[in-house]
Amino acid sequence: MSLPAAPRRGVVLTEAMRLSWLRLIRSENVGPVTFRELVNRFGTAAAALEALPDLASRGGRRIVVCSEAAASEEMARAQKLGARFVCRGEPDYPVHLRSVADAPPVLALMGDAVCLQRPSVAIVGARNASLSGIKLTRMFSTGMGKAGYVVVSGLARGIDAAAHDAALATGTVGVFAGGLDRPYPLENRPLMRKIVDEGGALVSEMPFGWTPRAIDFPRRNRLVAGLSLGLLVVEAALRSGSLISARLAGELGRLVFAVPGSPLDPRAAGANRLIREGAILACEPADVLEALDPLAARGQQPDDGALGEPDMEGPMEEPSEGERARIVETLGPTPVAIDEIIAHTGISPGVVQLVILELDLAGRLERHAGGMVSLLL
Template sequence: METATKSRAPHLSDTQRLAWLRLIRSENVGPRTFRELFNHFGSAQAALDALPELSRRGGKKTYRLFSMDKAEAELASLYKMGARLVAMGEPAYPPLLRHIDAPPPLLAVRAREPLQQELTGTQKTLAIIGARNCSVAGAKFATKLAGDLSAEGFTIISGLARGIDSAAHQAALASGTIAAFAGGIDTIYPKENMELFAKMIAANGAAISEMPMGWNPRARDFPRRNRLISGMSLGVILIEAAEKSGSLHTARYALEQNREILAVPGSPLDPRSVGANKLIQQGAALIQSTDDILEIMEPKISMSLPLHQGIDEPAISWPAQDQADVDETSNPLNAKEQDRQAVIDALSETPIDQDELLRFTGVTLQTLQLILLEIELAGRLERHKPNKLSLIHSGRA
């Protein structure tokens, strides 16, 4: 089934890939906004053409489009270092990642051909994460789990951090392991893991990133990276996660994405085990051996996507060819000024549910989506989970 799906999967043309890259790199466009724009206008290029006017309607006089020169330069830099840009829906795009909330439309993928597609296209994946300042016992257990699971055919995913991440990657070298980056695909972090990363690529490993080339990771980028780690995985295994560690961010994403959460218990006297122990109290599976993991994951491996009810196929029309025409009745290209003002007046700094906003204003869903795009591209809209919206204070815009 999966092979047949891959064989029918479309590929972007060079022109389309550049348009996708320009759109996701343009001002105030993130994965969710990309999807809304794409669905509304029918293609990335049509959305690009509309961005300046949309932003102007939203209240922003000048808008920064990502230039064609910069897009071509980024692609050239990727190819030069042996990486490429993979679009959601293409065969090399991680299949599980496609089913998370707001998946990245484009991923930079670096791997040794021809294993690139084989690695990122696998569905038998597990993440192993944990403390950077791990104990010897924690690193030893991570090494054993990663080695055993690799021998069982799992691809191990982690974040190339110190400690548990490094131990897991090292143990999975022979069968292939994937690192998710918080910075650009050319930015190895921490620097001390450059040798480990070189070994990963030389063997059967891969790295992915949604950030631009040359991007140095900031603190806020790591949670964004963590959603990729859990999103690519059937389950997330935590070893020595402190109470406020980044590993717990990954566990929260795993919960939202309906992934399995597995935690290794630790001493209540060790602060590095507080987070993992609390997860177990809250219902995470308690793991003491590889057999525990295999028993829990066996039913998940053969499940068809989506993994559970509640994970929907992203609402993005992914055409092999751009849609030449847009139905202006179902997807209006402009909104009436009174509708726009009604939506803006109804919004405030207090989050409101989108469905409630729709009922209150009385506009059509398509008109509301267009107006929200205008406000968001102007940098005036903030989205909150699960489906709430608020205006950003003018001092923060």
């Protein structure tokens, strides 16, 4: 069975525009949310790049802006590896990520982009998986693949590797925690090659040459969750990355499933807790399909309108020093909503957003879920 892929909508950027997008997201202190605000405010990534040094200095420090040479070199490395970059709003950008507010503006992609437009399910679990866990994973992965779903996972040992391997014939997507030229773990390199050779895809938001660190794996888990309609946890300890993936999936509005296990096995404790907290119990593929099929039948996730480079919001209001000081005074280590800052200070939304952007680029601000922000002391 093959579920329909989403319509390939969007605007294809020119190479010059794509280079500007890559430079902007690779610049210091520019994350996905900051990227989007910059492009919305200045109209193009190229214009935002020109404004970066001044914005950061007004926030309190200088930052390193990615050079054209550095971005061109990364593009050349991607091409040499057989990969390419796809930008948010382009037709090949993953369909389910389009509705995620902090989705990466630029993804490195190796393989067939078609599988990124099909309904998909994430399967994650323990690295030190039991034989029973591996067997269950293969059963779910094969069953979901035969039902037309692409299987997404994080290319780790154990459950992840079993999920990918069982879905090679029907489509699977592997998400890197580092650059596409820095596979981890190395033992899964043959599996990664098979994924590409058999019509699947490998993706990463990290730069080429980036070796994954411990703090990079939760970012990868966010992508695994965001690429899918739902996420299934097969085995997971109480303190594991799989539970982080499940939490992120719930925050993104994805369905969360868990396979129950023996109370005597610590690898089942996390999945059992998820069920107790409201995850959908899954004993066979049919349990997952029953919940996901209505979502898949509706087609792609709602598009957030980020097609190509957005238009400017209008004339920019420049904050006075007094307004900037009042906005900074409202911030502290406790997260607050930007709307609360606007209401408390009475300063226009455009000015508040600009000062928040300045502080963010200067590395003085931390962004939290739900649009909350706090000041780094």
